[in-house]
Amino acid sequence: MATLTYGPDATTVTIEDRALAHLQYVIFQRYRRHEPFVMTLVTGTGTDRRRRSTWMTPGAAVSFSYDSEASQQLDREWLEELMKQSYSGAGLTYIEGAEASADGESEAVVAAAGKIVDAAAEAAQAAHPARGRQRATVAAA
Amino acid sequence: MATLTYGPDATTVTIEDRALAHLQYVIFQRYRRHEPFVMTLVTGTGTDRRRRSTWMTPGAAVSFSYDSEASQQLDREWLEELMKQSYSGAGLTYIEGAEASADGESEAVVAAAGKIVDAAAEAAQAAHPARGRQRATVAAA
Incomplete structure (x- = not known):
């Protein structure tokens, strides 16, 4: 130190x-x-x-x-x-100690964003099966 | 502290x-x-x-x-x-410690002002009973 x-x-x-x-x-x-x-x-x-x-x-x-x-x-x-x-x-x-907790928060934000993308992809697929699948691929890329 | x-x-x-x-x-x-x-x-x-x-x-x-x-x-x-x-x-x-004593002084001033208002209302009522009562009501409002 x-x-x-x-x-x-x-x-x-x-x-x-x-x-x-x-x-x-x-x-x-x-x-x-x-x-x-x-x-x-x-x-x-x-x-x-x-x-x-x-x-x-x-x-x-x-x-x-x-x-x-x-x-x-x-x-x-x-x-x-x-x-x-x-x-x-x-x-x-x-x-x-703020850097460690900031990293933790970033990870939480990334995880939450991932869930939103998944949910949006599912909703899109339910509405328009073909286009929904395409969007889900883009979102996951 | x-x-x-x-x-x-x-x-x-x-x-x-x-x-x-x-x-x-x-x-x-x-x-x-x-x-x-x-x-x-x-x-x-x-x-x-x-x-x-x-x-x-x-x-x-x-x-x-x-x-x-x-x-x-x-x-x-x-x-x-x-x-x-x-x-x-x-x-x-x-x-x-001045803040505490300043608060104490403020309370003393408010109490003294209250007594002056009461005394003025009493004096006014003694001089003009009808107007005096009206003023006392205003002072207490």
């Missing part, structure tokens, strides 16, 4: 390597532009879960520390999303 | 969640406008009660930490009042 040391009290927060590498890119970009901004981190589990919003300013030091010697592969879309967030009112946001 | 970490010595002060969320909004708003300002906090109880005035500057980091993952509902009137304060000489001010 990687760590971020930042803020008025030099707090050290543990963050998943790849996510931290993306936060690092955005934070350094904003600082290079001499732009302060708001960052919100939601970390910890159970009763240790905390939300912390910090005024990030290029006037204050910040450090990113990794176990690994190699740098992480960065994802352009993810960086663009984070950069956009950093200019929003809520600010740059990292929610620990 | 929520905490604010700020100032030259990165002091951490415990502040009621909802009040801190409102202070956060105002502080970030002023910082986004690149505007430093004065903030005064009166916190603690008994002999630990202290008043602390701090020069808040966008050049220094500040953190707001909450137990809850969800953000607070913000009250527009409260925000406007705090924002106005932040531009005043005394600055943005938070007095721990």
Whole structure:
């Protein structure tokens, strides 16, 4: 795991390597532009879960520390999303564990969409047997 | 409870969640406008009660930490009042326990106003029995 040391009290927060590498890119970009901004981190589990919003300013030091010697592969879309967030009112946001649950939700949406396609195909087949079968093939492709 | 970490010595002060969320909004708003300002906090109880005035500057980091993952509902009137304060000489001010006593004062004012209305109605009735009764009905409505 990687760590971020930042803020008025030099707090050290543990963050998943790849996510931290993306936060690092955005934070350094904003600082290079001499732009302060708001960052919100939601970390910890159970009763240790905390939300912390910090005024990030290029006037204050910040450090990113990794176990690994190699740098992480960065994802352009993810960086663009984070950069956009950093200019929003809520600010740059990292929610620990959110990626896993977001994946879960995506799977649920895909499964639900699949059922809708199946139901539509059945309904179409009941109304027009020939055309219905053709549509079902397209939907499943 | 929520905490604010700020100032030259990165002091951490415990502040009621909802009040801190409102202070956060105002502080970030002023910082986004690149505007430093004065903030005064009166916190603690008994002999630990202290008043602390701090020069808040966008050049220094500040953190707001909450137990809850969800953000607070913000009250527009409260925000406007705090924002106005932040531009005043005394600055943005938070007095721990003041809300409870302010509510107490409001109740006292309402009770006193009620007594004045009653006394005025009685006096009016003594002077002009018919009109007095009518006024008393209006005052009680």
